[in-house]
Amino acid sequence: MKIAIIGYGKMGKIIDEISQSRGHEVVARLKETPTTENLNNADVAIEFSNPEVAFENIKTCLENKIPVICGTTGWLDKKPEIERLALENNTPFLYGSNFSLGVNLFFALNENLAKLMSNINEYSVQLEEIHHIHKKDAPSGTAISIAEGIIENSKYEAWKLDETRDKELGIFAIREDEVPGTHSVFYRSEVDEIEIKHTAFNRNGFALGAVIAAEWIVDKKGIFSMKDVLGL
Structure with a gap:
């Protein structure tokens, strides 16, 4: 080509x-x-x-x-x-x-997990993304895609930059050193936590x-x- x-x-x-x-x-x-x-x-x-x-x-x-x-x-x-x-x-x-091929597989995993957790009210969800200090947008486009995958398959209606509240899914956007990209989804209850995470080693x-x-x-x-x- x-x-x-x-x-x-x-x-x-x-x-x-x-x-x-x-x-x-x-x-x-x-x-x-x-x-x-x-x-x-x-x-x-x-x-x-x-x-x-x-x-x-x-x-x-x-x-x-x-x-x-x-x-x-x-x-x-x-x-x-x-x-x-x-x-x-x-x-x-x-x-x-x-x-990233891995991230797109992560997207599919994220949607499936959101479906599994959708009727289990004991857990709330929080997203976190970490990128290098040169990245201009926050949250990352990847984090938005992850959030949309959860929203489509759960009780959440929108995402926001901050902590999860009620039906607003929270995203923490962290800018740190030269990190290529790390994305985590946390399902937390009073007794435990489920985490799925993708870490990029380079571009x-x-x-x-x-x-x-x-x-x-x-x-x-x-x-x-x-x-x-x-x-x-």
Whole structure:
């Protein structure tokens, strides 16, 4: 495949290395806004930029009928518009709050545990996420996805940054050193605690998942997620 990487920071460079190691050609390494010219007829774009520019980056790619794999978080208020544009242009779009294969398996585990616990009133739930001090959004997109998985399968109606209260599911967002990403879900009662946890050791897992998603999405049409890629 010919891949355009949009957002050439730490993640972009790892995506570049993994793409080439899997036999793909990186035809664009963009720190600037993509255009018809600098996208260089890519087969797919992998977008890991900043919340402020993600919408325009994705929009340009879709208008040029280039499929997009997007891992940028913090812009999701505009996601419905992007999905509409993808369908209008008959061009596939896949957003992932986290492309790690392990995290996506964790999402499925989290939803199943929420179903099991939904009628057991002795337990309350608390989420915690820890990331490096450079991360711009809080809570993380991954934590929001975890919270949404619980809300869909429990009594909770919304999430908030803070401690869990009544029907509001709490998320503690901690920024610490150079932590790539740690996410924990705690079910606590007066007598015990159940915890599920995912710890990323580095960014390579995120990058590999994004490249696998890019390989999967070519020649498809529609709106997708990593659940589709992994068959979950």
